[in-house]
Amino acid sequence: MRYAFEYARRHGRKKVTSATKSNAINYSMVFWDDVFREVSAKYQDVQHEQQLIDSLCARFVTAPESLDVVVASNLFGDILTDLGAAIAGSMGLAPSANLNPEGRYPSMFQAIHGSAPDLTGKGIANPIATIWSVSMMLDHLGEAELGKALLKAIESVIAEGKVRTPDLGGESTTRQMGQAVIAALRKPGKRLNPLLVRARKPSHGQCRNLIANGKPTASSTARYSASMTAPSRQ
Amino acid sequence: MRHYNLAVMPGDGIGPEVITEGVAALQAVAELDGGLKFETQDYDWGSERYLRHGAMMPEDGLKVLEARDYNAILVGPVGDPRVADHITLWGMLLPIRQGFDQYINLRPVRLLEGVASPLAGKALRTSTSSAFARTAKANTAELAAGFTRERHRSRRCSRRCLPTMARSASCAMPSSMLAGTGARK
Numbered sequence: 001m002r003y004a005f006e007y008a009r010r011h012g013r014k015k016v017t018s019a020t021k022s023n024a025i026n027y028s029m030v031f032w033d034d035v036f037r038e039v040s041a042k043y044q045d046v047q048h049e050q051q052l053i054d055s056l057c058a059r060f061v062t063a064p065e066s067l068d069v070v071v072a073s074n075l076f077g078d079i080l081t082d083l084g085a086a087i088a089g090s091m092g093l094a095p096s097a098n099l100n101p102e103g104r105y106p107s108m109f110q111a112i113h114g115s116a117p118d119l120t121g122k123g124i125a126n127p128i129a130t131i132w133s134v135s136m137m138l139d140h141l142g143e144a145e146l147g148k149a150l151l152k153a154i155e156s157v158i159a160e161g162k163v164r165t166p167d168l169g170g171e172s173t174t175r176q177m178g179q180a181v182i183a184a185l186r187k188p189g190k191r192l193n194p195l196l197v198r199a200r201k202p203s204h205g206q207c208r209n210l211i212a213n214g215k216p217t218a219s220s221t222a223r224y225s226a227s228m229t230a231p232s233r234q
Numbered sequence: 235m236r237h238y239n240l241a242v243m244p245g246d247g248i249g250p251e252v253i254t255e256g257v258a259a260l261q262a263v264a265e266l267d268g269g270l271k272f273e274t275q276d277y278d279w280g281s282e283r284y285l286r287h288g289a290m291m292p293e294d295g296l297k298v299l300e301a302r303d304y305n306a307i308l309v310g311p312v313g314d315p316r317v318a319d320h321i322t323l324w325g326m327l328l329p330i331r332q333g334f335d336q337y338i339n340l341r342p343v344r345l346l347e348g349v350a351s352p353l354a355g356k357a358l359r360t361s362t363s364s365a366f367a368r369t370a371k372a373n374t375a376e377l378a379a380g381f382t383r384e385r386h387r388s389r390r391c392s393r394r395c396l397p398t399m400a401r402s403a404s405c406a407m408p409s410s411m412l413a414g415t416g417a418r419k
Contacts, residue, residue, distance in 0.1 A: 108336055114311050
């Protein structure tokens, strides 16, 4: 929960919504609500609300724009994110990150879709969820501007609509989709936004200070500065 | 030159196909940047390994990963019709998530321009009544919690039980989820 609020703060998001069911699950979810109340009180700058999981599912469909960051237990989160992937158009688009925010261990990045045995070997699976997971990995490694560039490339390929795997109604192959993203990434004239360099996320190992103390320590700030003055990119 | 060491596990089914594209995108990013190098090491952990050797990953798998001091792990989907789901999950992904204390599961959801809702046009193609599967909901399962409460009450310890529940609750919910939806980029 603390991570949800930290995430909202770091990414300029305004609100954290907690998925609950404390009316029926009358021990663990009541406790969940208690923790949410306690943690949210420490983040006065971030709005907070809680909603029962059933009506929250409906809200995902009817008013997703009214949500910003949602924090949920494992099971509710599992269900909500499949619903989210479905309303976004395809399970083939949805990425995920398994994070050890303290940076003591490596984090793991993975598309949320399954192994699709019926598609195996046909070369038509959508690789976007994996490439998007790679973008999240870049963010996590402290290469936020590159992660953003990769995500922009994904968005432009999808918006253009010329290359589409069958899950999106097209006939393109996995390889063609991957190559299209790389081509979009390499488009001449692409410049990385300097503002994003400042928004750089702490990399593996640097997160510890941020999370533990809630704000950057002198040493982590120094490392940020050092990383910001790294040679400029194209 | 910034240098990152990555463990890559293509996993099962379509995993190798999509991971190949993921790694290609990663190398393209490195090339575009010019000052960046990704070194990847592949691991054949997954259901094929289970069928051949009886384990999804080596017994000392986590130690192997830890010894190499990887910056991150890129993993494909894991699951195979020939292997029970609880074996594929508990044999590889959960030990990594738990062993490496990956207690946050971050899942962005974004409506992308150019992708229509999967329900668009469904009503035209099918009758409304058949467009949705009927969902059967177990209506009394929640009572399990109620029974527990009643039992605790009868032992006059409902209040004292709460801290215990608290601990087990925190154990039962090792990973939380975040989804950022919608407008903001």
